[in-house]
Amino acid sequence: MYNFTFHRPTTVRQAAGLLARNPDGKLLAGGHSLLPVMKQRLASPSAIVDLSLVEGMTGVELKGRSVVIGAMTRHADVANSQVLKDVMPGLAAVPGSIGDPQVRNRGTIGGSIANNDPNADYPAACLGLGATIITNKRRIAADDFFTGMFSTALEEGEIIVKVAFPVAKKAAYEKFKHPASGFALVGVFVSKRGPDIRVAVTGAGSNGVFRVKSFEEALKKRFSPKSIEGMTIPASGMNSDIHASPEYRAHLVAVLARRALAKANA
Amino acid sequence: MSATGIGAPVRRKEDFRFITGQGQYTDDVTRPGETRAVFVRSPHAHAKIKSIDVSAARKMPGVIDVLTGAQLATDKIGNLICGWMIHSKDGSPMKMAAHPALAATKVNCVGDAVAVVIAETIAQGKDAAEKVKVDYEVLPAVVDPAKAQAKGAPQIHPDIENNTIYQWHLGEKKDVDAAFAAAKHVTKLDIVNNRLVPNAMEPRAALADYDAGTDNLTLWNTSQNPHVARLVISAFIGMAPEHKLRVIAPDVGGGFGSKIFIYPEEVVCLWASRKVKRPVKWTSDRSEAFLTDAHGRDHVTHAEMALDANGKILALRAKTIANLGAYMSTFSSSVPTYLYATLLSGQYNIPSIYCEVDAVYTNTAPVDAYRGAGRPEATFVVERLVEVAARQMGIDPADLRRRNFITAFPHQTPVIMAYDAGDYNASLKKAMEIADVKGFAKRKREAARRGKLRGLGYSTYIEACGIAPSQAVGSLGAGVGLWESAEVRVNPTGSVEVLTGSHAHGQGHETTFAQLVSERLGIPFENVSIVHGDTDKVQFGMGTYGSRSGAVGMSAIVKALDKIEIKAKKVAAFMLEAAEGDIEFKDGKFTVAGTDKSAAFGDVALNAYIAHKFTGAELEPGLKETSFYDPTNFTFPAGCHICELDVDIETGRVDIVNWTAVDDFGTIINPMIVEGQVHGGIAQGVGQALMEGAFYDAAGQLVTGSMMDYTMPRAHDLPSFHVGLTETKAPSNPLGMKGCGEAGAIASPAAVINAITDAIGTEHIAMPATANAVWAALQKSQAPKAA
Numbered sequence A: 001m002y003n004f005t006f007h008r009p010t011t012v013r014q015a016a017g018l019l020a021r022n023p024d025g026k027l028l029a030g031g032h033s034l035l036p037v038m039k040q041r042l043a044s045p046s047a048i049v050d051l052s053l054v055e056g057m058t059g060v061e062l063k064g065r066s067v068v069i070g071a072m073t074r075h076a077d078v079a080n081s082q083v084l085k086d087v088m089p090g091l092a093a094v095p096g097s098i099g100d101p102q103v104r105n106r107g108t109i110g111g112s113i114a115n116n117d118p119n120a121d122y123p124a125a126c127l128g129l130g131a132t133i134i135t136n137k138r139r140i141a142a143d144d145f146f147t148g149m150f151s152t153a154l155e156e157g158e159i160i161v162k163v164a165f166p167v168a169k170k171a172a173y174e175k176f177k178h179p180a181s182g183f184a185l186v187g188v189f190v191s192k193r194g195p196d197i198r199v200a201v202t203g204a205g206s207n208g209v210f211r212v213k214s215f216e217e218a219l220k221k222r223f224s225p226k227s228i229e230g231m232t233i234p235a236s237g238m239n240s241d242i243h244a245s246p247e248y249r250a251h252l253v254a255v256l257a258r259r260a261l262a263k264a265n266a
Numbered sequence B: 001m002s003a004t005g006i007g008a009p010v011r012r013k014e015d016f017r018f019i020t021g022q023g024q025y026t027d028d029v030t031r032p033g034e035t036r037a038v039f040v041r042s043p044h045a046h047a048k049i050k051s052i053d054v055s056a057a058r059k060m061p062g063v064i065d066v067l068t069g070a071q072l073a074t075d076k077i078g079n080l081i082c083g084w085m086i087h088s089k090d091g092s093p094m095k096m097a098a099h100p101a102l103a104a105t106k107v108n109c110v111g112d113a114v115a116v117v118i119a120e121t122i123a124q125g126k127d128a129a130e131k132v133k134v135d136y137e138v139l140p141a142v143v144d145p146a147k148a149q150a151k152g153a154p155q156i157h158p159d160i161e162n163n164t165i166y167q168w169h170l171g172e173k174k175d176v177d178a179a180f181a182a183a184k185h186v187t188k189l190d191i192v193n194n195r196l197v198p199n200a201m202e203p204r205a206a207l208a209d210y211d212a213g214t215d216n217l218t219l220w221n222t223s224q225n226p227h228v229a230r231l232v233i234s235a236f237i238g239m240a241p242e243h244k245l246r247v248i249a250p251d252v253g254g255g256f257g258s259k260i261f262i263y264p265e266e267v268v269c270l271w272a273s274r275k276v277k278r279p280v281k282w283t284s285d286r287s288e289a290f291l292t293d294a295h296g297r298d299h300v301t302h303a304e305m306a307l308d309a310n311g312k313i314l315a316l317r318a319k320t321i322a323n324l325g326a327y328m329s330t331f332s333s334s335v336p337t338y339l340y341a342t343l344l345s346g347q348y349n350i351p352s353i354y355c356e357v358d359a360v361y362t363n364t365a366p367v368d369a370y371r372g373a374g375r376p377e378a379t380f381v382v383e384r385l386v387e388v389a390a391r392q393m394g395i396d397p398a399d400l401r402r403r404n405f406i407t408a409f410p411h412q413t414p415v416i417m418a419y420d421a422g423d424y425n426a427s428l429k430k431a432m433e434i435a436d437v438k439g440f441a442k443r444k445r446e447a448a449r450r451g452k453l454r455g456l457g458y459s460t461y462i463e464a465c466g467i468a469p470s471q472a473v474g475s476l477g478a479g480v481g482l483w484e485s486a487e488v489r490v491n492p493t494g495s496v497e498v499l500t501g502s503h504a505h506g507q508g509h510e511t512t513f514a515q516l517v518s519e520r521l522g523i524p525f526e527n528v529s530i531v532h533g534d535t536d537k538v539q540f541g542m543g544t545y546g547s548r549s550g551a552v553g554m555s556a557i558v559k560a561l562d563k564i565e566i567k568a569k570k571v572a573a574f575m576l577e578a579a580e581g582d583i584e585f586k587d588g589k590f591t592v593a594g595t596d597k598s599a600a601f602g603d604v605a606l607n608a609y610i611a612h613k614f615t616g617a618e619l620e621p622g623l624k625e626t627s628f629y630d631p632t633n634f635t636f637p638a639g640c641h642i643c644e645l646d647v648d649i650e651t652g653r654v655d656i657v658n659w660t661a662v663d664d665f666g667t668i669i670n671p672m673i674v675e676g677q678v679h680g681g682i683a684q685g686v687g688q689a690l691m692e693g694a695f696y697d698a699a700g701q702l703v704t705g706s707m708m709d710y711t712m713p714r715a716h717d718l719p720s721f722h723v724g725l726t727e728t729k730a731p732s733n734p735l736g737m738k739g740c741g742e743a744g745a746i747a748s749p750a751a752v753i754n755a756i757t758d759a760i761g762t763e764h765i766a767m768p769a770t771a772n773a774v775w776a777a778l779q780k781s782q783a784p785k786a787a
Ligand SMILES: Cc1cc2nc3c(=O)[nH]c(=O)nc-3n(C[C@H](O)[C@H](O)[C@H](O)COP(=O)(O)OP(=O)(O)OC[C@H]3O[C@@H](n4cnc5c(N)ncnc54)[C@H](O)[C@@H]3O)c2cc1C
Pocket: A026, A027, A028, A029, A030, A031, A032, A033, A034, A035, A051, A071, A072, A097, A098, A099, A100, A103, A106, A107, A108, A109, A110, A111, A112, A113, A114, A115, A117, A119, A120, A121, A122, A154, A158, A159, A160, A161, A181, A182, A183, A184
């Protein structure tokens, strides 16, 4: 790790100001993605702006027809939130599947989404529910937010403050763990909210999280595994590495989508 | 059996300090004025070093010195060596390339160290290391052992053609060929034994401290055998004479073989400490560990088994290419030869066996012994062949094994080993009962209703442990004898210290060795302490590997205890005014036969030291004895493991649902510790079968260079094991022990692969059988498929 200056603002405004004054500074949330790359000397921010003392950035609340989660809310707190478990257990299962207890007790939803690791779980939930990412500057629809591997619509110095998830009657996540890292080798989030049907996939695509429109279309008739029975997605555009071939990833997308649908209907 | 004697499941003494964070590992040791070593490592798998410029690095803050391979050569620091001579078929000696601790002219694998920065802090050392400018001319690399010998493959070391270290063989080819020609059935398999990264919990570390006042060097390091380290570093590297070098291996957090070897970093730390006249410490980080710890396995094998119409095995032949990596590590040459081919008879009566082994260099990390070392590779070959042969011939796999089991002992195999005791039918029978093989068909039908393919796989393994009779290994090329030493010191108050040449790095010697002493001397277990791992305290020792600490290390203690008893009886005779021949010793008490006169062990110990009852002319004061024990044979632990698993038809995911292990380890000192060893071994074997695999890309970059890509088995990947025991005593050592440290890792890979192939109906599947691999195999098999 290289040297850096360390800042601990208490308001979002202060944090934004610090970022403006330190153009190659970085926000620190749970540190579980940022610190490993700093330790390996792959990242060398001159300043760290720690969000842990910023007020109003944690908690899970039901607001109207949405569940609003503060960006600094730890994975464990989201997974264990009674509010969330009551209205949408399918979403609570997403942070519940992340890493191990240490990771869940440090990692945050804001950090996960800002990082947009192609194998991360939250991006599937955001896209799969049509969430809105609320920053210190604007509201960004999930469909516009994830712009490719490790890249998002966030601008320089923009801070995620909250994420609002519309409550869907049916929602479920099915994850096939990466054997080594425990991230999603493939993860599929499905939801149905009135006529809005979404199938979002993480881990599989070479361009990050994506929606499977063909499945969504087929599910309009009936939101059931039967409706996509026998359907597949092309292997082109899937990731390929030593852990899984593109064909296998494409196959898993269909399997996990069916399983998620069964779970959502259960 | 007493509560703490032989056979008692005593809780481990050492665990209190380990689980409360009070262990003293090498990195915990600090010396005044300590500096840190940071290595500059090659990012290329194969390259010429055109120049190294350290001038900018030297000017960095906190830098004390920057050293290179050129200076190492100037200071006449010797190369690292491989200490086991193997001769090729044509009689020529193995071709050992130079292995300098810092590469000066050429790098041969990613992670090869080319320079070292000695700095006040690690951070300063890392900053400076980035400023070392190395000009490389990158060369093409070869990483696949099967390709290393090919025409046109890059030559790694000068004068070593086809990258071939030796072309060795064992057995009678003529006999084997004749048996194959006459055979009714031949089974053939191509097998890759996947390369593994050991990943001990504690990474390697070294702390060297040069004392200019005495000209003595002290090295703390993570070693499984500190005396061997001292011997090699003195005699071959020429760092310092043995009496001027002290090696201390304090608490060591796991080794699995990877900490047997002498590595460049400890040599460099010693050398640097003398140069900068300050202590120098290096602790590997996990990334360095992946790149530079000696890896395990990495064999490519074609194997064939010949059988008659009744399923009697007639012969076995195998051709193996063993990848030894960029350099020959300390014992690397012995692993794919005498620790491998000698076990190809398995538990079976096989009249003739022939094995050829080519060892090759590649641009990868060195490969050496890893838990089981050669024997897992042999077991995998034999147990896969037997299983496939049974299926091809329509014979029940357990039955085919039974038809071929060796039942009369001693049994001389055609590949050197003379098995001295065992009962293979007993372990198979017991394992089949525990695993409820009878109920398998019903369970399989039930699993099918849940979309799962259930499979069952056996592995009836054997290993040669208790390594090893010095004369035998000497005749096979070993550079050292493999005896063990012990010293038993009885204190005046009757407590005991045992100094042993064995080294504990997770095995629990402080407990089991104390149990032996408690039992033999009839003294409380708490009154015994075990001292090991320091060349200044223990006179000499060969260390711990090859499941040798019980069979060899404890046998040395038994011999020393025998001498203690003889001497103590003499002291007791003086005390009790009786003839020495009338003294009996039992349960910690000396008695005079036929009288009620007695003396407790503690009183005898005190009298031995105060020596008031006898004169030095009659008997020397004191109660301390030493012994060196050299075994007369290897020991042969054996047993049967049965793996039952489910394959998810849709995803190829494998879930192990039942694991049965019935092992014959001979005498058991502590069943709880033995069970723990079995559990850990199975976990490692399952890791190899389903998850682990070091993967280099064509350029020689280690793709699986971190825990994010290298899959280690986790607790939730494994079921609760059903562990059972059978017992035949090892006749070659006084306790009848065979050793249990490696069995699990040796037995389990074949059991897993036999079970998967049983489930999905294919002949073979390569390790690691990941979900993707199993799914891909399912697409080609006859088994029911997912929609
Ligand atoms: C061992 C391990 C296992 C893991 N397993 C999983 C897994 O199974 N699934 C999974 O999804 N993830 C997994 N993770 C990742 C984990 O969830 C991370 O915590 C998460 O990806 C990043 O969140 P963080 O709070 O730690 O962010 P940090 O590491 O602190 O930050 C990550 C990035 O986001 C930026 N950032 C942080 N907060 C904000 C904000 N409010 N606004 C704008 N930018 C911000 C930071 O500047 C940084 O660039 C794992 C991590 C580890 C170490």
